[in-house]
Amino acid sequence: MSSDGNPERFVRAAMIPPAPPPRRLGGPLARIRATLFPDLANGLVTLAILAALVWLVPAAFRFLVVDAIWTGASGEACRPEVTGRPVGACWAFIGDKINYLAYGSYPAAERWRPNLFFGLLAFGAAWMLWLGAPKRAWGAVYLFVAVPVLAYLLLAGLPALGLASVATALWGGLLVTVVVSGVGIVAALPLGILLALGRRSDWPVIRILSIGFIEFWRGVPLITVLFMANVMLPLFLPGDLTVDRLVRPLVGIALFASAYMAEVVRGGLQAIPVGQRQAALALGLTPFQATRAVVLPQALKIVVPGIVNTLIGLFKDTTLVAIVGLADFVRVLEAARADPRWSAPAVPVTAYVFAALFYFAVCFGMARYAGFIERRLAAGDAR
């Protein structure tokens, strides 16, 4: 309390002792302390995660590499009581079944055909995904027109060309997974663009039909769509016309995916300023030309990450075709691990680890690509 009677004023009368120097703020030790051990709770969490890593990483490495069985002809090789040492992953099982996992029951002599198909597809995908590739418009024609036709001729066969017919019931494994997701994306992209344009159309009938179509497919689970395609598609066709067991889910997946694709493309269309279209119309372009040459190219460019994300979802969803009886990758793997010749406790674990590695590699890779495109587009906008 000061002496002049004014309680608002305060004058210190005594010297305060000097404050201690601040704790080190720079240097790696200080940074570790500030980020990893700022307080007790955080420090405990840090220690817990470190402990988990110390336990998990060597255990995973031991399971996947050190204790793994790399060669063997049957489940005997992967039993700890036979080998006399702890057994990790049974890679011998995957090695024995790798052809089955890749092609299903596709005849061994004809396996060059799926291989060629994978090659054609990879070439087209690389053409489209590499942004600096020459003549990307032709790449689109190749991927969306030529590859489907060639793939059908190659895989199903055409005796007139000297390619023996292979019934779709024999297709399986990776082949079916790739065919289902490939057909999904090839059919869904054009259909989705049409639906997205339809949803923004001035013509009420087109708009309402598009909205109804999109919201219907987005509102129901894929499994119900697959069941519907399986039991109702044959009902609707005239006479004794039947649909191949592989084609039914394909139709369902294509319709389902196109609704999701339509929403992705619509996002791109909405992001294009309306002035672009007005300017195009002012230059004397017809509405169709304005959409085709001005609005759509810009919209499609910015939705590439969204399209890739839809493709990731589609790729994961293709596993559902196993439920309606197609021999996709997961189902073939389940069948392989049930093989009595390969009955060992390590085999199911190996099968699931292998499937997880496979799907993770594909999906994570695609997600990374989408992120890369997104950053590139953002950098372009910032310029």
Add this chain to the structure above:
Amino acid sequence: MLKPRVSWRALAVQVLLVGALAALASFAASNAAQKLARQGIVAGFGFLGRPAGFDIGQSLIPYAAATATYLDAFLVGLLNTLLVSGLAIVLATGLGFAVGIARRADNPLVRAFAAAYVELFRNLPLLLQLLVWYVAVRVALPPASDPATLGQAAFLSQRGLFLPRPDFLGLAAVVPLAFVAALAATGLLLRARRRAVALGKKPVPVLWPGALLCLGLPALAWIGLGLAGHPVPVAWPMRGPYDIEGGLPVRPEFAALLLGLSTYSAAFIAEIVRSGLDSVARGQREAAAALSLSRAQTLRLVVLPQALRVIVPPLTSQYLNITKNSSLAVLIGYPDLVHVFMGTVLNQTNQAVEVVSLTMCVYLSLSLATALVMNRHNARVAGSRT
């Protein structure tokens, strides 16, 4: 703006389109009618009244294979779908918010851990994850011949977790009524708190009194009934010759589906939460820090409320995805709507058109109802921005 002229071309195209679609639909319908007639199937929903004659592993309502109709089976499946999706939504929201917030933590290890979680669960097919969970749950549990038990009151084996089941019928209905009353009282407390905050008064505490009410009031009612000589009847699980009988079974299929759905969806919710947190301007955190709010307070009082505006719309569609994804139950044998109705009932009756359209209608109306509620919520949130 010029009023657009009526374009005869547009009109003609639209009329033609409608006509073509109608022709296609009637063609398909006549084909279907012909084929159904040939198979001797009577179209219509009359089959729902017929006896079902199959058993269902888990049901929230009384269901007996001998007397139940297909309509009962439909209801059991629907309730099971709602049960597992509702619980998965709660769990996934909690886990997803925790992981999403952890992705923006100061601690780099926590950030890396959360990122690894998201990438791992997001990039694997749900179906594969469910298979693994199912196997893992079954391996982790003791065999059916030698169940783990808690004082002979609850049992745990590969057949499931068997809990005592109280029957809240007759006088015992007081217990659930007490719970509802406690919920209502908590709601009143919440309103009082909101009003106090709006008026700038000291807010009434809600969390602890509410929790105490919701747990304490039913417990009091339970004990009171016991003291009054009308104890709540409880069906205890018993060891039968082959399996545990009676009680309230929680099946491993249910546990696996719940775990799989929650952990998978939590990864997506975490990404939604992260983008919501990123949408809050940096200055908000800095201002909160300048006001000497602690980090937890900053998150709870400043950042999250603003982030929720961005979070809620995609969160809703994620909730719908959980409901739709619960249909993967068919894979591991949890009796949800798709499994019971599109699986067993469809196989038994062959009423494909009716079964498929009814099932799809259920999911569509769930989607539309959620969309309606969320649109109203969004309107309110957007309206309160000024």
